[in-house]
Amino acid sequence: MGGAGKGGAWRTHGVSVEGYRHRRTGTPCQDAWDSAQWRTGEGEDPVVVLAVADGAGSRPRSQEGAQLAVRLATEHFGREAAELRVPAGDAVHGLLHSAFQSVCREFLVAVEQTGARAQDFATTLTVVVITPDWLGHLSVGDGLVIVRAGTDADGAGLFHLLPQAEAASEYSNETVFLTSRDVGRWVRTDCVDDPGIDAVVLSTDGLTQAALTRFQTPNASFLAAVLGPMESPAKDPDDDEAELAELLRSDRLSAVNADDKTLLRAVRV
Template sequence: MGRGGASARAGGEWRTHGVSVEGYRHRRTGVPCQDAWHSAQFRTGSGDRIVVLAVADGAGSRPRSQEGAQLAVRLATEHFGREAAQLRVPAGEAVHGLLHSAFQSVCREFLVAVEQTGAPAQDFATTLTVVVITPDWLGHLSVGDGLVIVRAGTDEDGIPLFHLLPQAAAASEYSNETVFLTSRDAGRWVRTDCVDDPGIDAVVLSTDGLTQAALTRFQTPNASFLAAVLGPLETSAKDPDTEEADLAELLRSDRLSAVNADDKTLLRAVRV
C-alpha cells in the first residue's frame, strides 16, 4: 500500500472516536439521525488487543431504521470482536471465513430481535460496514454503501498515503440499489477483505452521506479532508468534548450539506 510506515499494528494503542449527525433533510423535517456507529476493544487469550469498528446507515424510507442501525452496530462489535478474539487465525482465507461467520451470527440475532417487536423486518433495514483490527491483519466486511479508508505508508516526499478499500457490490450490475441486512439473499452481496499491512496507522469508516467529502471526483481518497479529521485525534491536547462538537459542526456545515443532504457518520481510529 505504499512505502513502509514507521508504525505497526502490533505496537501502540488505538484511539477511536465517532460522530453521527442528522442530514439537512432530516434537520428540516425534524427526523432524527438514522445512522449509527459503535466501537469496542477485546482481548485474546494471550492478551493481544482486538479493535472492532462498525457504522450503519438506516434506510430513510423505513420507519424503524434508526433502531435497526443501532442494533446492527452493537451486534457487529460483539460478534466480530468475540470471534476474532477467540479464533486467532492467520492472515488469508481464514480471515474471510471468520468475517462471514460473524456476519451470519449478526444477521441471525438481528432478525430474532426485530421479529420480537412484531413489526416487519424491512422496517429496520440498514447497511453495515465493519472493520476488525488485530495484531496480524485488518479485516473488512460491508453490505451496502459504506466506505472504509486506511492510511498506510508514504509517498516519495514522505506524505502519508490513504487507500480506499473495495466496496460491496450493488444489488445487480444494472442497479445502484443499496443492499440491507434485511434484503433477500443479503449474504450474496457481502464484501470481505483481509489487509496484511503492518504500516496501517489510521482507519476511517463512513456512511454514504460523506462520500463526496471523503473521496475526490476520481473516487480516490480526499487526503486533505481525511488528514483534517484525523489530526485532532492524534493529539491529546484538545478537549474531547470540544473536539466532538467541532467535528459535528463540520459534518453539519453548509459546505458538506450542499453536496449531500443525507445523515452523516464518521468513525475514526488512529494508532497513538
C-alpha cells in the same frame, strides 16, 4: 500500501449527525456507529472492532435497525476474532462471514420480537476488525472504509480506499440492507495484511463526496484534517466532537449531500 508498523493502542472516536433533509423535517439521525476493544491475552494488543450503519430513510424503524446492527457487529465480530485468533488469509474471510451470519440471525430474532416487519428496520452495515496480525473488512451496502499506510515523498500519509460491496445488480445502484433477500450474496469481505496501517476511517455514504475526490480516490486533505485531532495522545478526542459535528452539518457538505453523516475514526498511538 506498506511501511513499518508502530506499536501501541488504537484510539477511536465517532460522530453521527442528521442530514439537511432530516434537520428540515425534524427527523432523527438514522445513522449509527459503535466501537469496542476485545482483550486476547496478557500483554497482547486487543482486537478493535469498528462499525457504522445507515438506516434506510424510507423505513419507519431504520434508526433502531442501525443502532442494533452496530451493537451486534462489535459483539460478534469482536468475540470471534479475539477467541479464534486466525492467521491472515482465507481464514479471515471465513471468520468475517461467520460473524456476519451470527449478526443477521440475532438481528432478525430481535426485530421479529417487536411484531413489526423486518424490512422496517432496514440498514446497511460496514465493519472493520483490527487484530495484531491483520485488518478485516466486511460491508453490506454503500459504506466507505479508508486506511492510511505508508508515506509519499514529502512524508505525508497515503490513504487507500478499500473495495466496496457490489450494488444489488449490474443494472442498479440500489443499496443492499441486512434485511434484503439473499443478503449473503452481496457481502464484501477483505483481509489486509499490512503492519503499516496506522489510521482507519469509516463513513456512511453521506460523506462520499467529502471523503473521495471526483476520481473516486481518497480526499487526503479532508481525511488528514479529521484525523488530526486524534493524533496527539495527550488530547481527548471527545474535545473536538462539537467542532467535527459542526463540520459534518456545514452548508458546504450539506450542499453536496443532504443525507445523514457518520464518521468513525481510529488511529494508532
